[in-house]
Amino acid sequence: SYVLTQPPSLSVAPGKTARITCGGNNIETKSVHWYQQKPGQAPVLVIYYDYDRPSGIPERFSGSNSGNTATLTIGRVEAGDEADYFCQVSDSGSDHYVFGTGTKVTVL
Amino acid sequence: QVQLQESGPGLVKPSQTLSLTCTVSGDSINSDDYYWSWIRQPAGKGLEWIGHIYNSGSTNYNPSLKSRVTISIDRSKKQFSLKLTSVTAADTAVFYCAREVIAVAGPAFDYFDYWGQGTLVTVSS
Numbered sequence: 001s002y003v004l005t006q007p008p009s010l011s012v013a014p015g016k017t018a019r020i021t022c023g024g025n026n027i028e029t030k031s032v033h034w035y036q037q038k039p040g041q042a043p044v045l046v047i048y049y050d051y052d053r054p055s056g057i058p059e060r061f062s063g064s065n066s067g068n069t070a071t072l073t074i075g076r077v078e079a080g081d082e083a084d085y086f087c088q089v090s091d092s093g094s095d096h097y098v099f100g101t102g103t104k105v106t107v108l
Numbered sequence: 109q110v111q112l113q114e115s116g117p118g119l120v121k122p123s124q125t126l127s128l129t130c131t132v133s134g135d136s137i138n139s140d141d142y143y144w145s146w147i148r149q150p151a152g153k154g155l156e157w158i159g160h161i162y163n164s165g166s167t168n169y170n171p172s173l174k175s176r177v178t179i180s181i182d183r184s185k186k187q188f189s190l191k192l193t194s195v196t197a198a199d200t201a202v203f204y205c206a207r208e209v210i211a212v213a214g215p216a217f218d219y220f221d222y223w224g225q226g227t228l229v230t231v232s233s
Contacts, residue, residue, distance in 0.1 A: 001171075031211070033219040035155075042204055042223040043155070049211075054221065086155055088219065095168050095215030097145075099155040 002091045004100035011106045018074040020103045022087035025068060030089040032070040034063060037084045037102075046085075047072060074105070082107045110134050112205050112224035120231050126192040130205030130224060137186045138163055143208035144188045145220060146179060148201040156201075160208055161188055195231045202226040 005023040012018040035043035047063040060075040087100035116128035143160040159169035161179045169177045181188040205224045211217030
């Protein structure tokens with residue numbers, strides 16, 4: 001099955017920019033979605049179709065997808081952004097779905 | 109606002125069947141625009157898609173679990189359910205139900221826009 005690789009952790013200072021990567025073979029041919037999960041809570045969709053934001057998600061959250069890497073960028077990071085972030089795609093173009101390994105973002 | 113709520117036993121014995129139900133608020137369970145999915149997450153680990161069901165009853169399952177999974181739907185009760193047979197300790201996880209948006213471009217583009225709060229199921233004797 002298709003494998004998505006994310007860095008396990010990332011630390012960023014408040015006000016700075018966090019870039020979370022999601023690596024996969026030729027991932028640019030897929031549609032990538034991103035979820036934020038705070039401790040003890042369900043995941044929340046923050047980006048879909050590579051770069052679209054659901055209503056209620058701040059503009060500070062943006063996405064891109066090129067080559068073998070998709071990226072979730074969080075600008076002007078705030079303490080409330082501290083969470084685990086997961087990417088998601090379909091498995092080999094089918095209606096089976098896979099998630100990335102997850103990245104824990106710590107705000108210093 | 110759509111709400112999903114999981115319910116079911118929090119403790120299941122090894123080799124038995126895990127059964128969970130998700131209740132959906134509103135009328136979207138009858139919509140042609142969504143699948144209804146189950147996703148699980150072992151403690152401290154990542155997310156694993158289990159399978160989904162359409163309002164017609166059509167299903168699709170993760171190949172790694174397919175032999176043990178059944179998902180069903182009861183539109184009149186606005187519920188869909190998960191059964192996972194022959195469970196072991198490795199099946200211990202938080203189980204989420206989620207609404208899967210069907211992309212116009214096809215299932216390869218689907219994503220999950222609403223999730224239940226999750227329910228912890230422990231497999232232990």
